[in-house]
Amino acid sequence: MRSPKDFFAPLALGAPAPVREIPVTPSRMIHFFDPSNEKMAAKAPDIAKKVDVLLGNLEDAVRADRKEAARDGLVAIAKANDFGKTQLWTRVNSLDSPWVLDDLVTLVTEIGDKLDVIMVPKVEGAQDIHYVDRLLAQLEARAGLTKPLLVHAILETASGVANVEEIAGASPRMQGISLGPADLAASRRMKTTRVGGGHPGYLVRTDPTGEDLNEGRTTYQQDLWHYTVARMVDACAMHGILPYYGPFGDIRDVVACEDQFRNAFLLGCVGAWSLHPVQIDIAKKVFSPAPSDVAWARRVIAEMGDGTGAVMIDGKMQDDASVKQCRVVAELADALAADDPQLAAAYDAATKEILG
Numbered sequence: 001m002r003s004p005k006d007f008f009a010p011l012a013l014g015a016p017a018p019v020r021e022i023p024v025t026p027s028r029m030i031h032f033f034d035p036s037n038e039k040m041a042a043k044a045p046d047i048a049k050k051v052d053v054l055l056g057n058l059e060d061a062v063r064a065d066r067k068e069a070a071r072d073g074l075v076a077i078a079k080a081n082d083f084g085k086t087q088l089w090t091r092v093n094s095l096d097s098p099w100v101l102d103d104l105v106t107l108v109t110e111i112g113d114k115l116d117v118i119m120v121p122k123v124e125g126a127q128d129i130h131y132v133d134r135l136l137a138q139l140e141a142r143a144g145l146t147k148p149l150l151v152h153a154i155l156e157t158a159s160g161v162a163n164v165e166e167i168a169g170a171s172p173r174m175q176g177i178s179l180g181p182a183d184l185a186a187s188r189r190m191k192t193t194r195v196g197g198g199h200p201g202y203l204v205r206t207d208p209t210g211e212d213l214n215e216g217r218t219t220y221q222q223d224l225w226h227y228t229v230a231r232m233v234d235a236c237a238m239h240g241i242l243p244y245y246g247p248f249g250d251i252r253d254v255v256a257c258e259d260q261f262r263n264a265f266l267l268g269c270v271g272a273w274s275l276h277p278v279q280i281d282i283a284k285k286v287f288s289p290a291p292s293d294v295a296w297a298r299r300v301i302a303e304m305g306d307g308t309g310a311v312m313i314d315g316k317m318q319d320d321a322s323v324k325q326c327r328v329v330a331e332l333a334d335a336l337a338a339d340d341p342q343l344a345a346a347y348d349a350a351t352k353e354i355l356g
């Protein structure tokens, strides 16, 4: 553990100073594509215009014999395009793989100035972040970068979950954490074979109504990921970094995808992954607060004046705490609306309707 005095010191001579606050730019969807897949790669510049984050994936879902092609493809795409306000991220191979060292050396030295965040899979504890932290500092110094790269961890091992708080606080580079439900299920020996989402077998049942134990008993499906997402959100909030739901693998089931994303949004996540173009608009819709909620939040803030005391609005008590809840929603809405005139207009129209 580094001394708190040294926490913000660069880890290599010539490396840029670490950031003191994680920039909160829109990241409602982290759109995954395989840079070795020519069709997907060709679509990347257009998709970049529709998403908050474009991520060149080098890890799982890229075949072993395409790893170098994916790495080279990402370098070529980053060099050939200016993505404007859209962030460019990458997911490198896992730290125990034969590819990750070349991933990091190549990407940081070739396109380090274009990348915002490096996603590290299968993080088990702070030691994994410390390894990446020092290596990135060395590579940033070699590449002459002036802006430090940030690191995003995937929570997808049982030990990663057990150590999530120390992972979140392991480095000033830590930008956020995503849930990785597939590897996590395997690591925990959970018996679901789905990539995220619910499972009809994970349920609670009402009490029996008579002798027949099968009759009249309603069942309610429960959320397999509730505990992990909530724990991840707390760890991230404690350390001032951002939590994300990860992938929803049933691409065809856009309805359940929206439900899973919304659960994560309500619990505190700022975004989710889109694996297929059809999931981009779902994430955009879910992770942008609804206009009616924004209008309500703005009304409470307006009526609460200096933010202290208690008032009744439409039969509901509001006080110092509830105004803070409303600020969370209103501030997110303002940040998103700043880059999206359509959203800004929808928020203002809903606000006008209730505030006049």
Ligand SMILES: CC(C)(COP(=O)(O)OP(=O)(O)OC[C@H]1O[C@@H](n2cnc3c(N)ncnc32)[C@H](O)[C@@H]1OP(=O)(O)O)[C@@H](O)C(=O)NCCC(=O)NCCSC(=O)C[C@](C)(O)C(=O)O
Pocket (backbone or CB within 6 Å): 031, 032, 033, 034, 039, 040, 043, 044, 047, 057, 060, 061, 154, 156, 179, 180, 181, 182, 183, 184, 195, 246, 247, 251, 274, 275, 276, 277
């Ligand atoms: C699911 C797949 C195979 C279906 O791909 P498809 O070609 O069969 O689908 P499609 O519906 O036929 O595609 C329609 C068009 O969209 C294109 N397309 C399709 N997807 C994309 C995309 N993402 N970005 C850009 N373009 C895309 C596709 O190339 C096609 O183009 P065309 O009309 O010209 O023929 C495909 O969408 C895909 O490979 N997506 C990315 C998968 C991925 O990145 N997986 C890794 C993240 S999840 C994970 O790792 C787990 C985790 C966290 O680690 C853990 O829980 O442990």
Ligand SMILES: [Mg+2]
Pocket (backbone or CB within 6 Å): 060, 121, 156, 180, 182, 183
């Ligand atoms: Mg995984």
